[in-house]
Amino acid sequence: MAVYTEVSEDEAGALLQALGLGELTSLRGIEGGIENTNYFATSTQGEWVLTLFERLTHAQLPFYLHLMKHLAQHGVPVPEPQAKAAGVRIKAGEDEILHTVCGKPAAVVNRLRGKSELAPGPTHCAAVGDMLARAHLAARGYERRQPNLRGLAWWNETVPVILPHLDESQAALIRAELAYQNHIAASSAYAALPRGAVHADLFRDNVMFEGTAEQPVLSGFFDFYFAGVDTWLFDLAVTLNDWAIDLPTGTTDAARTQALLNAYQAVRPLTDAERRLLPAMLRAGALRFWVSRLWDFHLPREASMLKAHDPTHFERVLRQRVAAPLLA
Structure with missing residues (x-):
């Protein structure tokens, strides 16, 4: 959520009026x-979030925006893209919920209530696990298809680009893990994993809570712009790798892990194949974010408000997931 493109009040105001939002x-x-x-x-008429998409195109965005619309209409608390008012002309490349601002694809969604919980306890994790499972089940009826653009194919393309920036130990680890993930992806067990539209980036700062620390109420998931069709297990692993670890060390927090897994499985029990491959997918989730953070850190784009994430965090998580596999 950096600011790469400066939007004037006149431009933003014109879009809100076109959407009938006051x-x-x-x-x-x-x-x-x-x-x-x-x-x-x-x-x-309310509080909104205006997003301009810097990498995703008009052709790619309907998958994400209509997924959010679909989930919102099926009871999952997510920001709902706002549609153009009746009679507003839909320009080339747009649709009713995809717009253009400053020449960039854009969307406006309602602003969620509450705030992110950056130091979650087991109760927060249970709420996340429950709602993630509900989102997976709700997305079964979503018919649009788009691959996870930060999946295995992207790792294979990106690792050679970032290797020159790594030391010998890091390079050895990332090469070995990439080879392992390619092996897993070619297996019959992986082919058996249930899949569908997934969030793929459900970190602590992408979930909102109301209520108190003792009795939190999950008020919404947001930032679906890494979503794609992938295995539900990968989505669960990405979530566990942020919500249920000790951030300074990357080690597993047993209480938070169990709370999240138990709540998820109370809604959608894992299959035998998922239980067997959970350790591998936890490693995959760590690799995915280590690669992307290395890429963003060493090959940054300019932005007026940009804070690159520390790539060594997910190196630590990956090393922990390799050394101490989690069994479901």
Whole structure:
């Protein structure tokens, strides 16, 4: 959620009016994140988030936006893309919920209530596990298809680009893990994993809570712009790798892990193939974010409000997942 493209109040206001969302009263850039330009936009009718997509194209975006719309309409608390008002012309490349601002694809969604919990306990993790399983089941009826653009094919393309920036130990680890993940992906057990549309980036800062620390209420998932069709197990592994580890060391937190897994399985029990491959997918999730953070750190783009994440964090997580596999 950096700001790469400066949006004027006139431009933002014109879009809100085209969506029938009232008059703009304030516009503020959002810090954090690395992929898109985001603003908080307040209007006479409510609180909104305006996103300009810096890498994704008009052709790619309907998958993400209509997934959010689908989940919202099936009871999953996610930001709902706002549609153009009746009579507003839909330009080439757009649809009713995909717009254009400053020449970039754009969307406006309702702003979720609450705040992110960056130091979650087991109760927070249980809420996340429950809602993640519900989101997976709700997405079964979603018919659009787009691969996970940060999946194995992207790892295979990107690792050679970042290898020159690594020391000998890091290079050996990333080569070995990439070979292992290619082996797993070619297996019959992997082919048997249930799959569908997944979030693929459900970190602590992409979930909102209301209530108290003792009795939190999950008010929403957001930032679906890494979503794609992948295995549900990979999505669960990515989530566990953030919500259920000790951040300084990357080690597993047993209580949070069990809370998240138990809540998930109370809604959607894991299959035998998923239980067998959970350790491998936890490694895959760590590799995916180590690779992307190395790429963003060593090959950064310019942005007016950009904070690159530390790539060594997911190196630690990967080493821990290799050394101490988690069994479901």
